[in-house]
Amino acid sequence: MKALLLLLIAAPVVAQQRPTYQQQMQENQRRLESIKRERSDVEQELERLRTQAHSLADEIANIEQQKQSTNRIVNELDRQITGLGGQIDQITVDLLIAQDALLEKRAVLERRLVDIYSAARCTAGRCCLRRRASETCCRATSISFS
Secondary structure (H helix, E strand, O other): OHHHHHHHHHHHHHHHHOOOHHHHHHHHHHHHHHHHHHHHHHHHHHHHHHHOOOOHHHHHHHHHHHHHHHHHHHHHHHHHHHHHHHHHHHHHHHHHHHHHHHHHHHHHHHHHHHHHHHHHHOHHHHHHHHHHHHOOOHHHOOOOOO
16 A cells, blocks of 8 residues: 555655656657658668769768668657557556546445445434444344445
8 A cells, every 4th residue: 555655755756857758759759750851861862863964873862861861760750659668558557556546545445335325224313223223223234335
């Protein structure tokens, strides 16, 4: 129980330290756009080279630059997918913890409602008379909230 309380108290502090999902997505989008612009510039350079007299070595160098830009895009997408997978795992853990806490609170609520209902039935001495007659109390009555 103490560990759950510590986890629930520490969760907002950890959440404040991490960038929000929206901020991460904006940063990811910005990096991808930057890489795409770079790749587009390289492609334009290739077109310029093709329209001018050029050497085969220049075209090969340009194609290598395109390949590197494309690899950077793929690596960036892989990194983003991995990051999102980690976030999904953390959100799943948080959800499971919240569901467990909800079940525990429902059980406490149910016990309290049973006590309140039983106490209401034991008013004005009726419970004491009943206990003498049958040796049981209305508090022993089972109530189900299922």
